Amino acid sequence: MATYETLDKESLKNLKADLEAQYVAVKEAGIKLDMSRGKPAADQLALSMDILTTINKESDLTSIDGVDCRNYGVLDGIPEAKKMMGDVFGCPAEQVIVYGTSSLNIMYDTVSRAMTHGVMGSTPWGKLDKIKFLCPVPGYDRHFGITEFFGIEMINVPMLDEGPDMDMVEELVSSDPSIKGIWCVPKYANPTGISYSVQTVKRFAALKPAAEDFRIFWDNAYIIHHLFEEKEMQDEIPNILEECEKAGNPDMVYQFGSTSKITFPGSGVAAISSSKGNIADIKKQMAVQTIGHDKINQLRHQRFFGDYNGLMAHMMKHAAILRPKFAAVIETFEKELGSLGIATWTNPKGGYFISLDVMEGCAKRIVGLCAEAGLVLTGAGATYPYGKDPKDSNIRIAPSYPTPEELKKACEVLVLCVKLATVEKMLAE
């Protein structure tokens, strides 16, 4: 079929009538599916059932340094869990703090602490008139939720092919001392699925911030979440901690991660890795905040995986389940939308999302049409600060949760709604 822009008004009207009829039929068929969040599917959860017996009533719950993990104590995580997470981040265990279950909670705490206590001795952000964060867009709604909650002004920075627009980042960060942070998902980004280039990471590490307490919030949520086994099909990016140290900015980055999409979301272990200076600063707060996080769950995770190789082998089982789902979405998009010139999409090699860009002004309508037909997508605008996509064109697709059959149906509904909303828009103009 020809691209939509070559169609005259009459053809568009006929097309619209045809699409509307299809839409009515789809609604009557009645699907009911929630694709709003990047949730692992049931068969992915089944991969980790054995972790529930890794620790049992016969187990010795002593950590390698002799601590009884059943009792109080150990602020920053047991050594074997710190080592495991350090191996994931590519840093020594002493640059890691293992927390509870949620990396989002660590990020919240990190911003909250900076608001009330500053960063390594700086003025508490809450005492300043104005604080700003840079937000590469489209991005992760829950990042933006944290900064909005604390009244931090958010500035959109466009995501380009190699990562955020670094000319803009460098310019803003070096000139405006009220800019205190930037949210990054550097690998298999949420929602584009792209990974930052070597050059982008190095430019991040070499930033010369006007604010001494500027920090990069490096949410490496998908650091080992490849879709393919072959090394050449896996994205790798430079180690940000090492790069910052080389560039003379050792304290400029906080790196976050968790096993939420590795074992069980909500029952995994989350961690931060950073410079020794930042780690010491964080521990001062933690010593007041808690006596220590769940050491039994830390032990459970480390013993289940054994080591980094065990962890990576586990990730390949996830990949085997996720790969065909991503492929199904991309194939449907290519087949149904590929020749129409009305949408573009990313084709990630990892992570949990595909980003779909539709004609300006159509995203909300498409998400609405899908919802009416029983398919819940991430809210249009959610990938932008304040929930406002200035072009109303970005839609986040989360292919992980549905079964392949459900996903096929969902994609058919989605592409139909994309076509219908686009034709409506073209006719209205």
Place this chain on the structure above:
Amino acid sequence: MATYETLDKESLKNLKADLEAQYVAVKEAGIKLDMSRGKPAADQLALSMDILTTINKESDLTSIDGVDCRNYGVLDGIPEAKKMMGDVFGCPAEQVIVYGTSSLNIMYDTVSRAMTHGVMGSTPWGKLDKIKFLCPVPGYDRHFGITEFFGIEMINVPMLDEGPDMDMVEELVSSDPSIKGIWCVPKYANPTGISYSVQTVKRFAALKPAAEDFRIFWDNAYIIHHLFEEKEMQDEIPNILEECEKAGNPDMVYQFGSTSKITFPGSGVAAISSSKGNIADIKKQMAVQTIGHDKINQLRHQRFFGDYNGLMAHMMKHAAILRPKFAAVIETFEKELGSLGIATWTNPKGGYFISLDVMEGCAKRIVGLCAEAGLVLTGAGATYPYGKDPKDSNIRIAPSYPTPEELKKACEVLVLCVKLATVEKMLAE
């Protein structure tokens, strides 16, 4: 033996020489024991080993309302865990939020949120010039740690036989709008072990605070931590949520608790209970802070206990282990110090601590002497804000962790140090 105050200088000198000789012998015998924290002992931890197989790889991990506890979601806790904690607090499940593992962390978050966002729409405490908390003393060092961390001024309120000095509390709370909170451990208090009287609880509920955002931080850490099975030997206090509601102050209290000293410290479940207004206020923050806490661990706990009766039966097993330990301390104190007129102590029916009051100016010296002999006690002063016991006379005894044999030795060392420091002091005056 006669009370020390009847001794003349010569007798005191002889006594001192004798005590010093005993102390040298004790040091040479060389004990090594940490009684600084209220940690459950190994045999208490053993009581909960079966919880580690309550959930296993054969388990259906679906909550009673059909949620797959392995996946994301459920902000405020699964219904069965909310019900269980509600039964402990004596309130409906909808007035409970189940968090992660640490009630200390909930208290920290509650203060932190008030600092940055106020309480139910009030001015954020961090925007005010001066904030104060009332601190019944002696009290829990980690409470005072939180308020100190946030720069909140702490005002000592003496603990009397029936709880905090309520005349003073009423006077201060009703007259000073900068007083925003009070720390309470109402049952088997840390460290005195006493429980508030009915009258005290009712006076708390009927407070007329000058600040609309004044809150009682009701840390009911030992709510079911009785030492005795017989009902008449168990302290019970009125339900603070009900009393506040009756008194027209439904939103005035946050109640905290956890299973830390029921199953495994650090790997339990913690919860807050409060009015519907406060719960809604808290959830607004939580929705930004996390996707949800560890539902599998919540399920594990509820299924292990079954119901409130199961929980109480489990507590009686703890009591059987703890009771002789408390008795051993009290017996040693009575036998060795009872007739000397140099110390008083509490004799609690529950909780984790005994509070020992020695001659003014002697607590630090006693704790130091013990440490030198290999017995680590809670630091003198720790039970007061800023670590400053104005009379230097309170020592917190935590009998739970040592074995009975260790405890016997420890008490012998302790009473010896009490005697020696007292005589030193008397001779120096």
